[in-house]
Amino acid sequence: MRPMLATKGTHVPTGAEWSHEVKWDGVRILAEARGSDVRLYTRNGNDATVAWPELIRSEAAARDLAVDGEVIALNDRGIPDFRMLRDRMHLRRPADVARLALETPATFMVFDLLRLDGRDLTSLPLEERRALLTGLDLGGSAWQVPASYDDGAMLFDATLQQGLEGIVSKRRSSRYRPGERSREWLKFAHRHRHSYVIGGWRPQEGTSDRLAAVLVGEQTAEGLLYRGRVGSGIGGKVSAQLAELLAPLARADSPFSDEVPRVDALGTRWVEPRIVIDVDTHGVGYTRLRQPSYQGVRHDLVAEDL
Template sequence: MRPMLASKGTHVPTGDEWVHEVKWDGVRALTDVRDRRVRMYSRNGNDITIAWPELSTSPLADRDVLVDGEIIALNEHGLPDFRVLQDRMHVRNATTARRLMSTVPATYMVFDLLRLDGEDLSGLSLDERRRRLEGLGLGSIEGGSAWQVPAVYDDGAMLFDATLQQGLEGIVSKRRRSTYTFDSRTPHWQKFAHRLSASFVVGGWRPQEGSSAGHLAALLVGEPTADGLMYRGRVGSGIGGKASRLLTGLLAGLARTDSPFDDEVPRVDALGTHWVDPVVVIDVDSHATARNQRLRQPSYRGVRSDLTAADL
């Protein structure tokens, strides 16, 4: 059993035939409840129930339901963040899962109802499925329930701008009359993720794995703040042969023995890194995040020879 997926949109649709939702930065899950037994399935159809003990008790008691939604966890800024889920999503040990749920609590954002009391609802319109979902009395975001029904909005442009300002992942626009087809990608659901370009200072570089010549393959970048140069992540995507040669030349002569970052660089990033004086500035394209967060899916765009670290 696999969920229906959204297609990548080119512009946020307008008009009464569309509704819009927040795009949650989490783990997609179909949840099947029969005879009080809960089974959660990942996007690729794997049973992931054991990883989420706080979500595997239905708040609907003995109601027979099949719902679609997103499992999320909040970061230190109170925003949904896929990276926070990394320690939990692959757990297949019940004891470990129970331990982690107290340190990384999860919430299930239920946005679709596909079966209710034995009746298949997948052939009904989204509007009707949503009406029945809201009639179940599941928790709201304000109520703090483990299962919540997030709001939908009529104004997609407003929601797109609001999620951008709040550092959320983006939005999903859905046609009101759309039915639900399992294991398919539909044009009637369209996703719009935020990506932003920003400038960062290079504080180190990593060679290509297995490269005897040590070709530059990734950069460690930071953001100048009042507290110093704060580490923001590793950028490897977008660095091809030409960019690698350019960056190698720019960083030559800037080598140092210690990290230039004023906070701790994770060991997985620090191992094998060649540290450099924080002089070179580059532009990075990434998914939008709130300030003081690590970059998400960053991609190298180019060197900013017109900017210095002081300018940032």
Template sequence: MQPMLASVADGIPSGPEWVHEVKWDGMRVLADVRDGRLVLSSRTGRDVSVSFPELQGLAETYDDLLLDGEVVALDGGLPSFAALAERMHVSSPRRAARLASTRPVTFMAFDLLRLFGSDLTGQPWSSRRELLERLELDSSAWQVPPVYEDGAELYEATRDQGLEGIVSKRRSSPYAAGRRSADWRKSPHRATLSVVVGGWRPETGTTNRMGAVLVGTPDGRGGWAYAGRVGAGLAGTAGARLGALLASSRRDRSPFSTDVPREDAAGATWVEPRVVVEVQSLGRGSTGKLRQPAYLGLRTDLTPDDLHEVSDG
């Protein structure tokens, strides 16, 4: 099963038919418990159970359930995607266990899709929520975050606290697995963006050490518009890891449908636009390029098609 997705709000919904939740800056995960075993799946269906060993205790809570939620890593009490990025792609059980003790995650469970063999996706959100709260899932590694009646107030509060934003949900909505629905609407604050990597440049004075990546966003025609050069945040292991991932996808020409300035293209190695990363910036300048972008981490839970879908939706 794929998770239900939220559309972008053009205003915060109000009225008794809506409730509102904090939008977490993390990784969307389905937690499937059956026969004493837990399987964690990313939004793209990838099994990420090994990456988060501290969540294995969910297998002992109930005999059969399927939860939808967000895995977050807290840094100074606030969710940090940069902190989570170190955990998302780990495939070594030994390394995952070590990171679980030094940089633990929390699973924020916000929906219940199956319980004791019964499919709940056709029931309204309000019924699913009532059952979820009855489960009393509360530990240091997982919790059921609260919902709020006043969306505008929550939006302002999350902005003041430095959180990512809010998600508004229609109480009567069924769970539309794998679909983007107007019954769920997201209102983000932070200027973070998922972009595709179309090339990279070496660090000054080197030939093979990554200094910056050239990134793009959907151009509205199925291609990629150039969005700028990102160098901040790529020092050390972050750049090395990304470079290793891009090594097998070289191509002869730029994959971008718009022009790349000569100063950005100089010395670039072009790659197939397959890898999605998260960046933070001060928005876009008059040329459409990101202003002062910084690399936050890989988005192994997203594909380039996901970015086109969000843009088209």
């Protein structure tokens, strides 16, 4: 079975016919339990059971059921972060899986119930499926049932302030349609704009002087901490302007207080951390910026202002 998918929405719907949930930044998983056997599947139908051993030990395993949900893990700021799961997604060796399961424990946020005790529930309205799911009482296990809310605007604002990924709004009457992208489920992702300091730049591939991306950091009590590489939004004219600004600031070593990943550091031209730019990004509270987009130089700010 393939999961039902949400359509990107333009405005959060209102009214009693809609319920609203947190949009989790994780890995979409369908799970089946038959007695003591629990199997986990990706959205493409691949068996991912071996990658998540802590998720197959659940009170739900005693029932015959199928559920839909999102596997999440928290970063060091307590925010669900997909990148915390990347090292685990494709592991197959039991020793490696067990080690990372201890280092980065996962939680299965179950938001829909598709089968229970042999009964196919996909033709039932969402509201009835959710009531049955809540009745399973999964609290205390690695499977959790996140709350749903009546006030979408409130949830949208709350998740924005908390640095979460966004929300999903669902019609209470919606049937579960495997593999379909439906307008009865609408998703709303947050975008945030913040200021960061440039600590280096990378040339376009095949060139030595044409700026393609900048490496940015956040001013903290521990110094300038690396937050990622920004290339989106830097076109020809912007590239030339940034290159001119950064040329007099060249230095031999990294200005970041922490280690820059090798994939980002290789070929980077380091600069004194003087230039502040605004970056539009998907979500806050992450160690590295999510889907960052360059928005412009802040000529009214210096690094110390941050």
